[in-house]
Amino acid sequence: MSDESPLLRSLRAAVAAAPEDVPLRLHFAELLLAEGHHDEAVGQAAAALQHAPGDPAARDLMVRAMGLPAQPPPPAPADSPADPPAFDWAAAEQEVADLVGPRFTDGGHDDDGEDTGTGTGTGLEVPLASEGFGDPGDAAAWDVDAPGAVRLADVGGMREVKERLEAAFLAPMRNPELRRLYGKSLRGGLLLYGPPGCGKTFIARAVAGELGASFLSVSLADILDMYIGTSERNVHDIFETARRQAPCVVFLDELDALGAKRSRMHHSGLRNVVNQLLTELDGVDGDRNEGVFVLAATNVPWDVDLALRRPGRLDRTLLVLPPDAPAREAILRYHLRERPIESVDLGKIAKATEDFSGADLAHVCESAAEGALLDSARTGTIRMITTKDLLQAARQIKPSSESWFASARNVAMFANDGGMYDDLLTHLKKKRKL
Structure with missing residues (x-):
């Protein structure tokens, strides 16, 4: 750099002596850009962003140094802040089609040609287009989501789960004439169980969408209260709200916390909550509860009070396992949708993340993005x-379901009373984990 001006040499030395001085580094980068040293200006802007993520001056300099079109000025602040628009990757791909490869390679397809869906298939929920709230007059204290746009088709893969849901729960409810012909009762609810993070809540929302029903999600924090009798009243109010909002799906999240085994409880307040929950579940049989559907989810069904699982209550169970290959591809595509990727083979990554x-x-997607x-x-x-x-990120991450299967294996082998965990036993034998 013998032709470099004395000012640039002095600033270069100053930046080297004070690397965390972002204004100094940006001033140096501006002079580099003015003299046509675009590549070095990009490097200085990137280093500034490393010390001050989100700095508007550094981001503006990066855009100018890379020769990208100037970003439009931000809109005037509204009453409620809006999310920034998503980057248009489709337009960007067309502009640089001759320079970089495609975002995804045409590698992974379901062997059966089945549509893998567009949803995530996880407990991570996507925004619903028609999601709203119930009438405040009808549900003063409880937020009831209006019938949503999510359907089972939006759950990637998981064909066996969808078939079980259709046969055991959805088909009888969609066909009242056939239900009467075969004497099929609507008594009881559905308990989803399996490893954490596998999409039980998302599936529950999809079931509500299939039924065209409102959705009311309940956890222990919504019910438990320090005053005597208030927790039981909260349980009753929740079901009363569902009756007014019918058709409505009541989703009991973390049922092992809401309905733990009473024999293990030392606090009468929690036992009373379980008793009240049993009373409300029995009420689902009555005509006054027509259109109230109860779904529950837990990672440890063996810790749930047995009375909650007797016939007429949560008597149907569905094992929700880690996503299969088509579902993994759909989930990976969802989490990579707004990240800068090139020629990603989703099929290969899905095989490496069983x-x-x-x-x-x-x-995995977050770790890969961090490295890049x-x-x-x-x-x-x-x-x-x-x-x-x-692939490198996948090799460094251990599946979180392994510890769950280690505990579930003992239950399936030695505490499978009445065939309660036959589906889990079948899966473990299939995976040769017994």
Whole structure:
């Protein structure tokens, strides 16, 4: 750099002596850009962003140094802040089609040609287009989501789960004439169980969408109260709200906390909550509860009070396992949709992430993005996320479902009273985990 001006040499030395001085580094980068040193200006802007993420001056300099079109000014502040518009990757791909490869390779398809859906298939919920709230007059204290747009088709893969839901729960409810012909009762609810992070809540929302029903999600924090009798009243009020909002799905999340075994409880307040819950579940049989459907989810069904699982209450169970290969591809595509990727082979990554939950797959995408970001900051050159990044991240992450299966194995082998966990036993034998 013998032709470099004395001012640039002095500033270069000053930046080297004070690397965390972002204004100084940006001033140096502005002079570099003015003299036509675009690549070095990009590197300085990237280093500034590493020390001050989100700095508007550094981001503006990065855009100008890379020769990208100027970003439009932000809109005037409204009453409620709006989310920034998503980056238009389709338009960007067309502009640079001759320079970089496609975002995804045409590699992974379901062997049966089945539509893998567009949803995540996880407990991570996507925004619903028609999601809203119930009438405040009818549900003063409880937020009831209006019938949503999510359907089972939006759950990626999981064909066996969908078939079981259709046969055991949805088909009788959709066909009242056939139900009467065969004497099929609507008594009882459905208990979803399995490893954490596998989409039980998302499936419950999809069931509500299939039924065209409102959705009321309940957890222990919604019910438990320090004053005597208030927790039981909360349980009753929740079901009363569902009756007024019918058709309505009442979703009891973390049922092992709401309805733990009373024999293990030392606090009468929690026992009374379980008793009240049993009373309300029995009430689902009556005509006054027509249109109230009860779904529950738990990671540890063996800790749920047995009275909650007797016929007429939560008597049907459905094992929700880690997503299968088509579901893993759908989840990975969802979490990579707004990230800078190039020629990613989803099929190869899906094969390398067997037994990963939806939450694990989200972590894989996050880790791969983190590695590419650090490389870009160090080198000053923007680098795309590739299949290699994702595979490397997958090798470093242990499936969170392994510890769950270690506990579930003992239950399936030695506490399978009445065939309660036959589906789990079948899966463990199939995976040769027994």
